Structures are given as C-alpha cells and as structure tokens.
Amino acid sequence: MNNLGKLLRERLMIRVGGEIVYDNNGESLIEVYKDLWKMDSKRANMVEYGIMNENTRKMLSKDDSADQTAKEDGGYDLVMAKVYKEQKMKLGKILNDHGPYAPYNMKSGFEYTITLPKADKIMVAQASEKVEGYTLKNIHLEYETIENEELAKRVNEGYETGRSLSYEHITLLKTTVWAKSSGAARFNETIDVPRESMRAVVLLFRKRTVTDSEEYVFPAIEKVKVTMDGKPNAVYSQGLTYENFYDEAKRLFGMANNACNDDINVRKFYKDKFALVIDMRAVDDSRTVGSGKRILGDNPGILLEIETDTITEDFLCNIFVLSDGLINISGKTLQGISY
Numbered sequence: 538m539n540n541l542g543k544l545l546r547e548r549l550m551i552r553v554g555g556e557i558v559y560d561n562n563g564e565s566l567i568e569v570y571k572d573l574w575k576m577d578s579k580r581a582n583m584v585e586y587g588i589m590n591e592n593t594r595k596m597l598s599k600d601d602s603a604d605q606t607a608k609e610d611g612g613y614d615l616v617m618a619k620v621y622k623e624q625k626m627k628l629g630k631i632l633n634d635h636g637p638y639a640p641y642n643m644k645s646g647f648e649y650t651i652t653l654p655k656a657d658k659i660m661v662a663q664a665s666e667k668v669e670g671y672t673l674k675n676i677h678l679e680y681e682t683i684e685n686e687e688l689a690k691r692v693n694e695g696y697e698t699g700r701s702l703s704y705e706h707i708t709l710l711k712t713t714v715w716a717k718s719s720g721a722a723r724f725n726e727t728i729d730v731p732r733e734s735m736r737a738v739v740l741l742f743r744k745r746t747v748t749d750s751e752e753y754v755f756p757a758i759e760k761v762k763v764t765m766d767g768k769p770n771a772v773y774s775q776g777l778t779y780e781n782f783y784d785e786a787k788r789l790f791g792m793a794n795n796a797c798n799d800d801i802n803v804r805k806f807y808k809d810k811f812a813l814v815i816d817m818r819a820v821d822d823s824r825t826v827g828s829g830k831r832i833l834g835d836n837p838g839i840l841l842e843i844e845t846d847t848i849t850e851d852f853l854c855n856i857f858v859l860s861d862g863l864i865n866i867s868g869k870t871l872q873g874i875s876y
Contacts, residue, residue, distance in 0.1 A: 538750035539594065541587025542626045543568040544659045548652035551631060554645025554871035558864055559630070563709030565654065567857055569750055570741060573810055574790045574801055585621045593617045597624075600663060623675065626651075631704040631864070637683055639693040645871035661748060699867040703826045705736070706862035706876035715742075715756060715845075715852040722845055726856060729838030733875050734829035734861035737789050738839065740813040741855045755811035756854075757846035758782070763815055764840040765830070773815070783807070785814040788821060789859075815841070826861050 538544060544565045551559035561567075572580070572588065580588050595603035596618035605615065628649050632638050640646055656668045683689045708730075715724055728738055742754045763773040777785065783806050790812070791801070801810050817830035832838060862876035 538659055538661060539588060539591075540569050540572055540750060541624055541659060543572065544587070544750055545626055545653055546651050547654035547658065549630070550650040550652075552648040552650070553864060553866075553874075556645075556871060556874060558862065558874050559704070559706060561707045561709055562652070563712075563855055563857060564707075565658075566709070566741060566743075566855060567707060567739065570753060570810075570812060571790060573751060573753075574787075584617050585623075585625045586627065587624050589617060589621075590614065597622065598660070602663065623677075631702055631862075634704060635700075635702050637688075637692040639689070639696055639869075642693055642869060643696060644869045645866065658747070659750070696866055696869045699865070699872075702864040702866070704862045704864070706860045708858050710856045710858050713854045713856070715848060715854050717848045717851050719848075721848070724843045724845065724854075726841045726843065726854070727838060728841070728856065728858060730832070730858055731834035732829070732832045732858065732860045734827050735817050735832050736829040736859040736861060737817055738815040738841070739789070739857040739859060740841075741857065742811065742813075743853045743855065745851045745853060749809075752809045753811050754809060754852060755807050756848060756852050758813065758843055759846055760844045761813065761815075762842040762844075764842070765832075765838075766836045777815075782811070782813065785816055786812045789814050789816050813843075815839070826863070829861055 546564045546568065548562040549559065549564040550557060550561075572583075575583075584593070589597075592604050593614040594600075596605075596614055603614075628651075630649075632647065638647075653673075656670045660668045660671065662668045683692065710728060710730060713724075713726065715721075726740070742756050743752070744754060759778065761773075761777040763776070783803050786806065787801075818825075818828045820828040822828075860876045862874070864874055865872040
C-alpha cells in the first residue's frame with residue numbers, strides 16, 4: 538500500500554530519561570492522512586519514503602502483474618524501483634523541530650520505540666494468494682553529526698543551561714464502531730481527557746476492511762453539535778454542517794504542510810479523504826504554541842453529538858486528540874513534561 542514509511546509506524550512511543558512523552562497507537566493512521574494534504578510536487582519527491590504509484594510498488598514487491606515496459610510511465614517506474622529499492626522511515630519527531638541535539642552528554646536521552654503492523658495492513662495480496670507476513674532486513678540507521686567543535690559546544694551548553702522543546706502531542710483516544718445494523722442516525726462521542734492546550738479533536742473514518750491505505754471515508758454526517766464544559770461551544774454555537782467540514786480540515790492540515798495551496802480539493806475531500814475536525818486553537822497558525830483550549834480534569838469534557846444520514850455500511854471511527862506538548866530540560870536532565 539502507499540506511503541510505506543508511515544504505515545510501518547503503527548505505534549510510536551518516545552521516552553526521555555525513561556519517561557513517556559509521546560505514545561500514539563494510531564501513528565500511521567493520522568500521519569498518512571497528514572501527507573495527503575501535501576502538494577503533488579512534494580509527494581512526487583517522496584518515493585524513497587514509500588509514496589509512489591501502484592505500478593512502482595508492484596515492481597518493488599516483485600508482483601508479476603507489474604508493467605515492465607519502457608513506454609510512458611513504465612520506464613520511469615522501472616528506474617524508480619531500481620533507485621529506491623531501499624525504503625526510508627523518517628524518525629526524529631520532536632527533535633526535528635529544534636535543531637541540533639547533543640545525545641552523548643545527556644543524562645536524559647531520547648528513545649524511540651516503533652511497533653510494526655501486521656502484514657495485511659501494509660500489503661494487498663495478488664489474486665488467489667494470501668498475505669502471510671514480511672521481513673525487514675538490511676536496516677541502516679542514518680543521522681547527521683556536527684564536526685565543528687565550537688558549534689558542538691554551543692549545542693551542548695543549551696541543554697546544560699536549560700531548553701524547552703515544544704511539539705505536537707497526538708494520541709488515539711479510542712476507536713468506536715458505527716454499525717449499519719444499529720439503525721442510528723445520531724452518534725455521541727465524548728472526549729474527557731485533561732489537556733493544558735488541546736489543539737483539536739480529529740475523527741478519521743475507515744471501512745472495516747481496508748484495501749487502500751489512503752482512503753478515509755465520509756459517513757454521511759449532516760451536523761455536529763459541540764458541547765464543552767456542559768455548554769455549547771461559542772465558536773460552534775450553531776453546530777458544524779456540510780459547508781464547515783472542508784474549511785475546518787484545511788485550517789488544521791492544509792496550511793501546516795504547505796506554504797501555498799494544498800492538494801486536496803473539496804471533491805477529493807468528500808470522496809475518500811474526509812476528516813471531521815474540531816479546531817480549538819485561538820490562533821490560526823501551526824507554529825504558535827499554547828493557543829489551544831485548556832481542558833481541566835474535573836469538567837465534563839467535550840461532547841460531540843453527530844447527526845448522520847442513513848449509514849449504509851459499518852465504519853470504524855478513530856478519535857484523535859491533538860495537543861501542545863512541552864519538554865523542559867536543564868542540566869542535561871529531564872525536568873518536566875506537559876501536554
């Protein structure tokens with residue numbers, strides 16, 4: 538399936554000094570969705586991370602139905618399969634956003650733990666065959682280093698005197714089933730986790746049997762009523778309806794990935810790239826930290842009352858909570874975490 542580099546990260550856990558600062562067991566699900574908003578020109582240069590057309594993927598996986606001809610895209614596909622026969626998985630979340638890091642002198646170092654998915658979540662079998670498993674081999678760890686002694690000293694001193702690392706904390710809160718057999722036209726979802734700065738609640742919908750890693754279905758939602766702390770939310774006081782869904786998703790995902798227009802238009806969005814986004818930021822800027830909604834542990838949390846048209850098949854509703862995270866380091870030791 539497409540975007541192998543992200544699909545292999547089914548769950549990502551990050552520890553600093555033994556403390557968990559990030560743990561998302563739906564990492565591949567939301568990261569693949571984010572990449573859909575990248576421009577086609579940017580996605581075209583991500584072949585090494587597993588974003589490529591179906592024919593190139595067939596060549597990489599030795600599928601005998603691949604087009605090996607040198608006509609039109611066939612020749613290009615063959616070149617891509619040869620050049621990028623080794624695929625990359627990009628790590629470094631949190632550290633990527635804050636420049637050089639000094640790992641060898643840290644008392645509280647970073648540790649990344651990746652949980653790999655089962656084979657049927659990343660591969661589709663050929664006709665009359667079954668997906669039984671896969672093997673990862675020839676694994677290389679690549680990273681950049683600072684050779685200049687003076688620059689390395691400055692980086693080191695930053696973690697000694699004190700640094701704060703901000704990041705986007707994402708967690709898959711829960712997965713519920715919207716069943717056709719229930720006959721329901723209204724679904725209530727509660728988000729009751731405390732957060733210092735909640736950026737957004739994102740609902741991603743998938744079919745029970747997934748055959749396309751980049752398909753996110755629209756379950757005929759007509760209106761969403763948002764209640765916070767037992768009161769209708771001021772921003773969404775009249776509820777969200779059809780005309781709001783695309784704009785809210787674009788506000789969160791579109792501008793964060795692109796300096797110009799995004800690649801998902803309204804038609805694509807409702808066809809198979811849908812996300813229900815409840816944006817809680819006070820500032821429409823992904824680089825601004827701390828503008829999210831403060832959700833205390835002793836309040837009723839957030840209630841979403843979702844009205845739908847007829848549900849024609851079963852859907853999985855995956856509810857993600859996006860928050861602003863902050864890691865404080867001083868004396869090269871973890872001093873505190875908040876999100």
